Amino acid sequence: MESTVIKSRNFNASFGSNHVVKNVNIDIPRNHVIAVMGPSGCGKTTYLRCINRMHELIPGASSSGEMKLNEEDVYQMHPIFVRLKIGMVFQRPNPFPNLSIYDNVIAGYKLNGIKLPKAERDRIVEHSLTRVALWNEVKDSLNKKGSFLSGGQQQRLCIARAVAMEPEVLLFDEPTSALDPISTSTVEELFHELKVNYTLIIVTHNMQQAARVSDKTAFFFMGELVEYDDTKIMFTNPKDNRTQNYITGRFS
Amino acid sequence: MAQIETELQLLKSEAINMWTLVNSQLNKAREAFLTFDKDLAREVVLKEKRVNGSELKIDRDCENIFALFCPVAIDLRFLLAVLKINSNLERIGDIAEGIAKYVIDAEAPFSKELLEVSRVMPMYEEAVGMLEDTQAAFEKEDTILARGVFKRDDLLDAVNKSSNKVLEAHLKTHPEDTAQALWLISIIRRLERVGDQAKNVAEEIIFYLEAKVLKHSKKFA
Numbered sequence: 001m002e003s004t005v006i007k008s009r010n011f012n013a014s015f016g017s018n019h020v021v022k023n024v025n026i027d028i029p030r031n032h033v034i035a036v037m038g039p040s041g042c043g044k045t046t047y048l049r050c051i052n053r054m055h056e057l058i059p060g061a062s063s064s065g066e067m068k069l070n071e072e073d074v075y076q077m078h079p080i081f082v083r084l085k086i087g088m089v090f091q092r093p094n095p096f097p098n099l100s101i102y103d104n105v106i107a108g109y110k111l112n113g114i115k116l117p118k119a120e121r122d123r124i125v126e127h128s129l130t131r132v133a134l135w136n137e138v139k140d141s142l143n144k145k146g147s148f149l150s151g152g153q154q155q156r157l158c159i160a161r162a163v164a165m166e167p168e169v170l171l172f173d174e175p176t177s178a179l180d181p182i183s184t185s186t187v188e189e190l191f192h193e194l195k196v197n198y199t200l201i202i203v204t205h206n207m208q209q210a211a212r213v214s215d216k217t218a219f220f221f222m223g224e225l226v227e228y229d230d231t232k233i234m235f236t237n238p239k240d241n242r243t244q245n246y247i248t249g250r251f252s
Numbered sequence: 253m254a255q256i257e258t259e260l261q262l263l264k265s266e267a268i269n270m271w272t273l274v275n276s277q278l279n280k281a282r283e284a285f286l287t288f289d290k291d292l293a294r295e296v297v298l299k300e301k302r303v304n305g306s307e308l309k310i311d312r313d314c315e316n317i318f319a320l321f322c323p324v325a326i327d328l329r330f331l332l333a334v335l336k337i338n339s340n341l342e343r344i345g346d347i348a349e350g351i352a353k354y355v356i357d358a359e360a361p362f363s364k365e366l367l368e369v370s371r372v373m374p375m376y377e378e379a380v381g382m383l384e385d386t387q388a389a390f391e392k393e394d395t396i397l398a399r400g401v402f403k404r405d406d407l408l409d410a411v412n413k414s415s416n417k418v419l420e421a422h423l424k425t426h427p428e429d430t431a432q433a434l435w436l437i438s439i440i441r442r443l444e445r446v447g448d449q450a451k452n453v454a455e456e457i458i459f460y461l462e463a464k465v466l467k468h469s470k471k472f473a
Contacts, residue, residue, distance in 0.1 A: 208322050235324045237463035247324045249254040 002029040005168060005199045006051060011065035013043070013050050015058065020046045022223040023065070028216075030168075033191050033200045035210035035231065038220035039251060044203050047220065048171050051201065052086035053079045069168070080112065087162030091174040093154030095146030095161070102142040104157055105129060108165045128164040131197075132156040132190055152183020159190065163198075170194065172202040176209065188213050207247055211235045219243045256321040260330060263313050264390075267334050270306045271387040274341045277303060277348035278383060278446070282376050285351055285439070288361035296352035303345035310338045326460070333460035337390070340449040340456075344383065347442045354435055362436070366429050369422050370436055372443070375411040378404055379443045382450035389457050398461075401454040408447035415440045 006028035013021035021043040028034055036044045049055040050063050053074060067074040074082050095104045105125045109116055116124070125142065129135040134156045138149070146157050155175060162170055176184040191200055191213045204210050210217050210231065217234040219227045219242070227234065227243045238244045245251050277296055284293035314335050317323060323331055367373055382404045389398035419433045455466045 207324070211324070236328060238325055244325050248327050249256055 002032070004028065005030040005070060006201070007066070007068040007071070009066035009068075011047075011050065011063070011067055013046050013055055013063040014061070015046075016060040020223050021050065021063075024225045026218060026225060026228055028169075028199060028201065030199050031195050031197075032215040033195050033202065033213055035214035035217045036201060036203045036220065037205070037207060037210050037217060037246075038226075039246065040205075042220040043223040044218075044220045045173055048088075048173055048201060048203050051169070051171060052088055053082050054088065084108070084112070084165050085167050086169040086171060087165060087167040088171040088173070089155070089158050089162055089175050092178045093151055093158050095149070095154050095157050097145065097147040099146060100143045101129075101138050101146050101149070101157060104146040105160050105164050107161055124164050128160040129157075131163050131194070132160040133186065133193070134160060150183070152179050152186055155179060155183065155187060156190065159187075159194075163194070167198065169199045169201065172200065172204075174203055174205065177205065184209070207235075219246060221246070256317070256323065256327060259313075259317050259321065260323075260327060263310070263317065263331075263334060266306070266310050266313065267337060268387065268391060270303070270310060270338065270341050271383075271390070273299070273303055273306060274345045274348070275380070275383055275387065277345055278380055281348040281351040281355075282380065284355045285362075285376075286373065288355065288358070290356055293352040293355035297349055297356070300345055300349040303342060307338055307342040307345075310334065314338075326463075329460045329463060333456040336456045337453050340452050344446055344449050347446055350442055351439055354439065358435070362432055363426070363429055365426070366419075366422060366432055366436060369418055370415060370440065371411045371418075372436060372440055375408055375440065375443050378407045379446040379450070382408075382447060383453075386450050386453040386457065389454065393461055395458050395461050398454040398457040401450055405447045405451055408444050412440055412444040 004027045006026075008024050008026045011021060011024040012019065020041075024047060036048065038044045046055055050067060051074070055061050055063060056079075063075075069077070069082070069085060074086075095101075096107055099107060102125050103110070105128050106116070106121050109121075109124075126135060126139075129138060134153060137153060138144075138157075141148075146154060149157060155178075159170070159175075176187050179187065188209065191202070194200055195215075202210075202214065214231045216229065217231045218225055219234070219238075219240075221242050227238060227240045229239070234243065235247060238247065242251075277299060280292055280296050283289065284296060314331050317331055321327075382401050385397055385401050385404070388394065389401070415437060419437060423430055423433055458464055458466055
């Protein structure tokens with residue numbers, strides 16, 4: 001039986017008086033790719049940012065309800081520890097522009113003051129870059145700045161940076177919206193490989209991408225989780241009319 | 253209206269036109285067969301080209317919609333259903349043409365007694381009725397009407413099943429009808445196929461509207 005890695009119960013999030021995530025209940029199985037979709041302003045990114053406690057960094061933001069990582073309450077854990085366990089990759093590739101490719105990969109350790117022997121650092125860099133299929137492309141230029149890489153390579157470098165911390169869950173917020181189709185395809189292939197070791201939660205506006213890469217899909221609308229099911233079911237026979245209208249482009 | 257919706261509406265209209273054309277072919281073949289009207293039979297054979305052209309057009313339009321709009325959910329089911337319905341309708345068109353060709357080749361009208369005893373005309377009426385029901389079910393998105401088609405197939409099956417024995421008995425007293433009886437058997441088999449095609453079409457309508465796969469299942473279980 002598949003185990004649950006993230007579990008939300010009656011989860012709510014707000015910005016001041018604006019209630020943006022409403023009573024979300026969801027079980028996210030381990031080693032799966034979950035796509036989160038919905039129209040702009042439906043609360044999907046806010047929900048994603050609640051999973052690793054980034055939502056609370058915004059002034060006036062609040063949340064309530066249960067958010068569990070392996071049955072442990074995320075909101076009772078130290079936020080830094082939460083973010084070590086739940087990594088995040090953003091819409092635009094954001095490698096540290098002044099750091100080398102090598103230093104970008106181990107930036108998480110450096111920024112958290114974790115000192116590692118050189119051999120261990122080397123191992124992590126090679127392992128992480130291999131995981132994101134970037135090692136062969138950059139192994140001879142590890143000391144070059146990360147910003148010299150192409151957009152697709154930079155995004156994979158950011159994924160390597162997240163992977164280097166050996167998280168359990170990786171959150172992706174529109175990870176390919178700034179990439180060309182070839183880089184998008186490379187990153188999508190990567191999702192299939194990464195799910196062997198991690199659980200991936202991907203917010204995407206690209207429905208075909210959700211259909212291509214995910215095992216399960218969640219549809220948010222006006223802050224509510226309207227439907228959550230196997231992706232094959234969501235895209236062939238959704239139960240809720242709002243889901244059907246959204247994925248068939250009939251949303252008004 | 254979303255562009256895909258416009259495209260699907262157009263496709264639906266094309267499918268309905270195809271249905272109307274095939275229905276008309278089947279009706280005219282029936283009329284030509286009953287009245288021994290060779291001109292009408294020739295018209296059916298000529299119009300078969302229009303059925304084939306219509307089939308190709310619908311196939312091509314489905315292909316374009318798949319490629320350009322990446323349909324999902326009910327839109328995807330609609331397209332898959334239309335593709336299969338299209339193919340079934342084209343085969344019914346072939347059957348109408350086959351019956352018309354018999355009328356063109358035949359030397360004399362069928363013996364009235366042979367038509368009576370074989371029950372081929374009620375069978376023909378039922379086959380046409382089944383096809384009309386599927387068209388109405390598709391147009392009105394009515395799955396109750398579509399389900400009714402499965403039951404209507406019983407008469408076609410019964411006539412087909414009894415045809416060998418009935419004609420064998422008839423030929424004992426009317427051996428001069430042998431050639432016609434052989435043709436009649438062939439027409440009965442074709443009409444039985446029309447019933448099967450109509451059932452396939454009804455299954456596709458239910459799949460499109462309810463996402464239920466009835467193929468290879470007991471329809472009344």
